[in-house]
Amino acid sequence: MSRSLGERKTKVVVHRRARRAGTLSAVVIASGVLVGGVIAGRIDWTDNAAKLDAALAEAPPVQLATIPAADGLPGRGVFAQFTSTGHFCLSDAPLDSPQMGGGGCNAADDPLGGTSISASLAYDGGPAIAGVKDARVIGLASAEVASIDVLMTDGTSRSAKLKKAKVGSDELQVFGYRFKKADLKRGLGPTAIVALDADGVEIGRQPTGIGD
């Protein structure tokens, strides 16, 4: 009687241990899959960034507009690149080194990112505006945009000239504007880039700013 009770207790303990081992294995496997998935996701994301890097280095830049030399600063260009990764990139770069600039990329079939205006603010120095030595804004606008206003921190605005540009099969417009040193010295920076139609009605706005 006591022997069979002992055997039953042993069986229960063995079952419990087997169940615990099973649960532990399941937890370990699930954790492994989860961690593996996260690592794979990170590698995939980083790999895509590396691919775009490489594609930008290979894609031939096409100059769409010029930012003239001013205030002792050299002229720069607004360059477009279609990459093998399926991106359209618009950058602000030195005229003699078009691949040494900065800007933004969107899907090649949607260069404006679904809006009527896509602008990039670039500046050197700061982040406080008093330390900024050069600041520029470049961008693309849809065909219905008639003018671009750069709104400033004191409520005034500056005008950026538009130039027609064919981007892939799209008839768009491009602009490049360099902020005057006098504005920067007075602590004036941009707050928004505004697109207006032929009647002066606002049809697009992109907030921006230096330093914040």
Added chain:
Amino acid sequence: MTRFTLLLALASALVFTGAALAVESYGGPRYWYPGEGAGSSWSSSTNRNAFNKATSGYETTVTFIDNASYAWRATVRNKDMVTYTYWYSSQGKKAHCKTHTGYHWGGCHVS
């Protein structure tokens, strides 16, 4: 034949890992709230800094901070799917990225 296959697999893995390591992720990929930022470690060999997002429409800034004046260099701010900048200098620098709008998925990379 088996050894050759194993060597080929090892070589491929090394090439893949090398390509992935050429770009260093220093922020994310993750979800970002407005105002959040990240910074890389100091380096003199990096020159490209990018904030890659899942979609366009979220305003982000990328810049380099030099290790002498701690000024921002070649800063770019936009709402494109990828915000990127180059700063070719052998000076010590760290990459910095920041998001200004939205709650969005993305990652900051330096190379």
